[in-house]
Amino acid sequence: MGIYELSFIAFGLIVFLSGVGVVALKNPVHSALALLANLTLTAVLYLSYLSAPFLGVVQIIVYVGAILVFILFVIMLMNVRKEDITETLLSPRLLFGLGAVVVFVAQILALNIFVSGSAQGAKYIHAKDIADLLFTKYVLPFELVSVLIFAAACGAIALAKKRM
Amino acid sequence: MIPVSWIFALSVLVFATGALGVLIRKNAIVMFLCIELMLNGANIFFVGVSKMRGAAEGHIFVLFMMAIAAAEAAIGMAIITAFYRRKGGVEVDRADLMKW
């Protein structure tokens, strides 16, 4: 078990903890920040372990920069108070929820035995490889994303614009 | 070398915490954040597989997932603001008109 693997485990633990932070923190702003931490850490994970430099950078720019910031704007817009999470700690809903999730995780991880192989290829995947695949095979989904964004914009205006 | 099963385990764990968040939290925005978290969990595994296979397809899928997440965030926030404007709050248990 090399230093490399150990660091991966530690790193993974941190990512997981930040995920738990998103769920556990009472104040939505804190949750958002926890998510920010999680996303950046995954970006670092991509860069360091999963040899996906381009993706890490895009993750930072798009995910964190655009989506999360936008969500933070919205949170700020609606002065959202702390949610009293305490009452849910021992409530049956938590137990049921936790139980279901644990069973789900157990089920999926049970499939781990079928997972073989290791991420050994040191070859980094750069923007060039992504680009020539993106613009040959997946050009239609690429165009469809534009429709997606256009539709989302139209919908957002229809719903949220003040004076119609 | 990092076996794919570890990456799979990590992604499932992150995914599961996101799912747990949706189950537990009552605040709409936080639920939305948890959904983003679930998507992120899935992306990790995508990248892991693509590294294992050495193909760029995984990355493209992640890119598309990000686009989808962005669109969803846009429309999601619009809906939540409309909801906030109508209901004066973002807690999910305000939406109780329709049951049974």
Add this chain to the structure above:
Amino acid sequence: MEMGNFPILSVLTFFPLVGVAIIAFINRENVNVIRWTAFVISVIEFIISIPLYFAFKLGTPQFQFVEKLPWIKSWGAYYYMGIDGITLFLVLLTTFLTMLSILASWSINKRVKEYMISFLFLETTMIGVFCALDLLLFYLFWEVMLIPMFLLIGVWGGPRRVYAAIKFFLYTMVGSVLMLGAIIYLYWMHYKATGTLSFELMELLKLKLDPRVVPFLFLAFALAFAIKVPMWPFHTWLPDAHVEAPTAGSVILAGILLKMGTYGFMRFCMPFFPAAVQKFAILFLALAVIGIIYGALVALVQEDIKKLVAYSSVSHLGTCMLGLFALNLQSVSGGLLQMINHGISTGALFLLVGMIYDRRHTRLIKEYGGIAKVMPIYATFFMIAVFSSCGLPGLNGFVGEFLTLLGAFKTYPLFAVLGATATVLSAAYLLWMYKRVFFHEITNPENMKLKDLNLREFIIMVLIVIPMFWIGLYPKPFLERMQPSVEAFIKLAKGEKSVVYQMEGRKVNLASLISEKLER
């Protein structure tokens, strides 16, 4: 007179729809115009159906006035219409009773337009059910018929009409849903056996089914038709539906809808599964006899005239079923004739009850007493109907009942004897009701000022009494037209498949004859 290829059955089936179209354009207010158009349509319909009687070729079990057009080519379903001895009189009964009941529904004054539309639509579907020889077409008419009847009971009925209408609809629906499963099974067995897709009755009759599945199929069909007949345990919808239906509705319900159950047994249920018929004969005979005695006894103690007549229908149709399952020539033709008699006599009784209901708006026996003094003509017609219903010789009830019991005695003496008690019981409950309603002094002041029948009602009653005497005194034309088809039915129900070829009018091919001999 040779009919050539004039599609008389299709005309008969779809002519009422022309009436529906005409009425749809009449303004809702002028109620009388709607009533008269509906009546004229039904009279024309009856007149069209008369040539069926005269142009009917005697002596052959073959289907006549056959029409066959491709309907759903991809499924092999044909628009295949035809009648034989069994359905001839049922169709005539339908047109005759619809004409009378439309004439008797002058007292309906709420939403007359929808009433007449659903009535004529009901007539279309009823004739369709009787003439369809293609199982899918039969099922289509069988289910669609429920809608107008549901509306008739539900919208124009009595106080608990909705409960009765929904109960009627769901009861029949559950039964026919199982039948649909059985039809699908036969459809695919035929496809596996011959490679061609077809819903035709003749083709499916020729099928060889493996004996393990036959009882279940038989029970699926039998349940759907037993609910409709209604046989003993499935009869509870009948009193509610009859009591709550408007006069004309209950005439049609009793006169024709109940016959579809027995018709179903004769056309589909028994010919398809002869092996199961032998196996379940005792069970169905016992249910029929229970139905007879149970129906009569419960009718004895009813306070409401319509409920009494409803339970009497359960008893009469028990006799028909007894006749069918005794499976010999006399009992089956007796049963078939009893079906027509029951249609006429119970139809008459319901028309009569409707007439006093229009005057006094109550059906409880204790509300009446001594009406014979105030309404003598009405009393005489009621008496004729009562005696026709309880099987007095010289009227139509006797011929059917006697033949059925006689035939049943030949094969199952015990059941026939139990069934014969119905003669005593029917006399008891009908005469007891007649006495409490018509004799004794007039105690209730309202009964004093009851008017006797007006011209319209008089015509209705005269029209319905004529067939009573006709069948009673000279039943030969009826019996000889039924006989060949009844013989064919009995052969089929006993397992001789070769009869099917005669019914189709083709010469019997030797292959099936030989194979049949081997199989038995």
Add this chain to the structure above:
Amino acid sequence: MLKLILAVILIPLAGAMINGLFCWKTKRKAHLIAVPAIAIPAVISLVLFWKVAHGQRFDGTFYWWISVGNFRIPIGFLLDELSAVMIVTVTFVATWIHIYSIGYMDHETDRGYAKYFCYLNFFVFFMLTLVLANNYLLMFVGWEGVGLCSYLLIGYWYEKASAANAGMKAFITNRVGDFGFMIALFLLYKHLGSLIYHDVFASAHELTLPLATLITLLLFMGATGKSAQIPLYVWLPDAMEGPTPVSSLIHAATMVTAGVYMVARSHVLYNLAPFSMEVVASIGAATAMFAASMALVNNDLKRVLAYSTVSQLGYMFVGVGVGAYAAGVFHLFTHAFFKGLMFLCAGSVMHALHGELDMQKMGGLYNKMKITAITFIIGALAISGVPPLAGFWSKDSILHHAFVSGHKIIWFVGTVTAAMTAFYMFRLIFLTFFGEPRDKHIYEIAHENPPVMTIPLMVLAFFSATVGLLALLPGGGFEGFLNRLFEAAHHGAEHAAHGGHEAGGAAVLILISVLVAFMGIGLAYAMYMKHTPDPKKLTERFRPIYTLLYNRYYVDELYFALFINPTVGISRHVLWKIVDVLIIDGIVNGVARLCSLVGNLIRKIHTGFIPDYAWAILVGIIIVCGLKIIF
């Protein structure tokens, strides 16, 4: 020949139809149609009787009624000695009763008058079809038709509750009898393949003994229903509610004798089943005794006559039961006359006293209603069996045959009943016509009836006196004529010693029966005229027996308790309320309610709270993945 028979049958039908359909037109003149409609067939039937007397027979079909496979029923007619006798009696007595009822029904409403005659004609039509039918089914048609007319006529005054009940009771009791009759017909068809007389009688020998006994017993069950024998006689006393001419025609002369006719007609079958012959004879005797005992104490004029009819029918069945069909029919023939006469006399008494029937109130009417009284006495004498009159010949012949054929007990019962008959007939005579009038008002209003009623009385009185002498005609007299039919059937000779007067044995029997008759009359005279053994004291002493007899052995109440109330009770409380409403409807509604309950339960899952939805989806995923992992 066929045309004549058709005429005999169809003319009454035509008369009935005219009166029925145009009753508001014919009003008072209804009898102008009704009476000739019976008179003409009476004449024709006499002609037919004459032809049959000369050996002509007829058995032909008018048209085929029902023909399904080998079950072929013709509308066919059979004219032989038996049916000739019957149509003569029926039409003759009916004519005079029609004439009589012109007077009797004069105070009815116009429409009611026409309706009455229409029903009466219908009755004669059905009776003639019954008698002339050449197959059992057509006889059954007549059989039920006659029951219908008796129902209509008993319930003629339907305002009276008792009349309406009596009518219904009569019809349903008949129907119970007809049930047995029907089963017999089924048996006949099943084993012999046809219901036409000559086919049945020709192939009757093929029947095994138990089968023949069963058929004949069931036929007899039909007869008991129709001719009011022991188990099913209850309807006859109540049938007195109807107008008196009706009682005299239907419940004395014709309809009730249909049972005897049927047994006589199927004598071939009965000869094959000696056991059922015994049953018929013993029931006949028992009924005779039983009915006579009830008549002893009854105070209602018509009820006494009703019981006497039941008793006399018992005699006829005794006659037929012991094999002496001819004697039975002869008694039927004579009984029609004198019982018809007595009912008409009772009717005229009732008519005169404006409906009063209770004998206690009458008394001393002799000098007020001379003709009625005399004819009534002639009738009484005839029925008691006083020698020159009709009753003596036929009853004596029956008793003679009973004794000769070895039925000693039956003979003894018959003789005792003869005594009782004489006693209660003359008790009636003395109470109504002699002694001092007990009710002043009744006595004043009593007056003799107009000729239109008295003439039929006189005619019938004459005939009931003389008709007995027919037995003395050459060739064995009346019975000899009938025996041409019965002897031809079974050439058994053990009844050789019938008819006429053999050596000493027969004379002794005649002497005993005459002696018994006079003894009865004397006793009645002593009790009611001389009051030596004063009836009141007698009733005190035998109080329990008296009440038992007076209340008709509580038979009606017994039937109600045994049959009617339990069936009504069971069917209302058990069958309808519990089985139908609770169990079957319960199940049906229960299933419906269960569905809606389950529905309501499942509906509650959708709480409207988003985390619950998410949770449910997660559970769904777990289940589906579990499915995939396992399979």
Add this chain to the structure above:
Amino acid sequence: MVLASTKDIYLILPEIALLVTAAVVVIVDAYSRKRGSFLNILSSIGVIVAAYLNFKLYGDHGYAFGSIIYRDKLAYFANYVFLFCAFITCFYARDYLLRENRDYGEFYALVLFATLSMMFVASSASLLMFFLSLEVVSVCLYALAGFVRDRDLCVESALKYLLVGAFSAAFSVLGMAMVYYAAGSLDISAISRADITPFLAVGLVLFAVSIFFKLSAAPFHFWAPDVYQGAPAPVTGFMMTAAKAAIFFFVVRFFMMALGVKELWLSVLIFVSVVSMVIGNFSAIRQMDVKRLLAYSSIAHAGYAMVAIASGTKYGEVATVFYAVAYCLMNLGAFAVISVLAGKDERYVNLEDLQGVAVEHPVLAAALGVFLFSLAGMPGTIGFISKFYAFAAAFKAGLYGLVLFALINSAIAAYYYLKVVYYMFMREPKKSINVQVGVATGIAVLLLVAVVIQSGITPDYLFNFARMSLP
């Protein structure tokens, strides 16, 4: 890696036409002050143009855009269905929107975008393509569900739809990742060639979550009643029919043709079908709100369709396709009528308010009656033909128990359809429902009634067209 050629673009002309129309509608709406009535006409014309192009292109053209979509006859047949639904919705929605004074171009744009992406859903040959176009549809429907934003019900239903939808979508993403791991690529051809390991099976099932979700099949149906009840009637009509039809077409292509149902999906399908039938039918029995009742009935109908899919044979495919078409026609019509009857702000939606409608509006009540009887599966309507053939196909494939269960369920279902008819026809109206029927809605309803009854009595035309377009 072949670059997209002009032939590929030629193949997706109908979609491009719709895109252009949507863009034009948005632009016109932005600039024209007077909210003219021609926006719905404009979008209808666009749909008709797309339909004409679709008609020209009808035929098997094989893979396009680097085998990411598969344009065969089934795809073009599916396009016809979506275009028809979009046409009807755009055509009659205007009356509804005018009444709610929310007549903005966005509605038509969103509907067109949704239709456009549905076409891609139906013809996608890769899981990614399917998922992406499904998300576009979802986004449009989230917005449409909340379109009348000043009504509480609408906003709530939009939020529910969003959150639960996104939640399920996340699971599909995980499923896709697992499939990508197991099969090496997301193309359906590759997946069908890969050997079935439990990992791939679970991945596919997880992916199928969003399919079952969109079909509102049983364990994943919880959003359906609330969203269909809350959303505006035309939107519910469109959502319930077109979206489901798209999924059906993809299911036919993916489950049946590519993977074969027998060993992989049978147990899942049977479970889902049984549970959705039970939940759909039983919870609708006591339902007093018409829209919610129809929502539960759509869950039940998803169950019936599953029966057809579970048969897995060629007959099953035809049955599923035909069931989708029939299902669209019935529900579009039903919701068109409800959108009128419900009055302003959809007040009269409860059965008590709707009772006695047949007195004033016999034609509308009769039309809704026809649609309800068709949903109940009464013969003489397209409902019966589709249900009959679905059950016949399943029967032939040997699923006797499932078919009997479905038959009994459809008998129970008859009750609540009957209940609505009973409330409309057999009760005296409490208060007079003064509802004016727009011309467009009238035409749409009559057209749908005619099609439902015509293809109920002579189903040959529609049925053969459906059968011909399947390989």
